[in-house]
Amino acid sequence: MIFLDQTYFQGELYLPRLVWNSDTVGDGAEAMTEAQQENALWFIHKYEPEFMTKLLGKTLYQNFLNGLKQTTVNPIWEELKSELFKQSGKYRYSPCANYVFVFITRRNTSQSTQKGEIRLKGTYSQDVSSSELQIKVWGDMLEGVKEFYRFLLNNWDAYKGYADSNFCPHNFGVLWYF
Helix, strand or coil, rough: HHHHHHHHHHHHHCCCCCCCCCCCCCHHHHHHHHHHHHHHHHHHHHHHHHHHHHHHHHHHHHHHHHHHHHHCCHHHHHHHHHHCCCEEEEEEEEHHHHHHHHHHHHHCCEEEEEEEEEEECCCCCCCCCHHHHEEEEHHHHHHHHHHHHHHHHHHHHHHHHCCCCCCCCCCCCCCCCC
8 A cells, every 4th residue: 555646746845747647748748757657656666665664663564554454444543644644735745755755866866778877968957966955855754754753652552552562763864965
């Protein structure tokens, strides 16, 4: 079960041409959009579960997923989900989206070809480093993780029976670029 979709990738997390189920104009635009969507989905399917496992541990994450699949969902799972995947009006936020975004943008600094890695040149553009944005987004993710762990600690009695007996919050660390 994957929770992220394009609605989480707005504002600082904006990814160009990432609009699932939208009408695109022309075959080239449609092919480009589909390729970029598939690429983003690949990153989401790889890094969302990685983030969730680091955040919750394997056992609590699996119990969370199983709990959400039940016919009658225990409110603790809905509360956990809404704490991690927040919505404010039409906008959605999640530290998980920040985590995925950093991995997407790390990879998008070059393109793979049969000759090796290349960086495309634009006629009216200049390459700039994405490291400042990645560090900012990672820092925001760390704040979201801290906020989530506060929630989990305050409600630990409801979740501890679903977690490993040696559950320990994961330290995501600081992102440094030199």
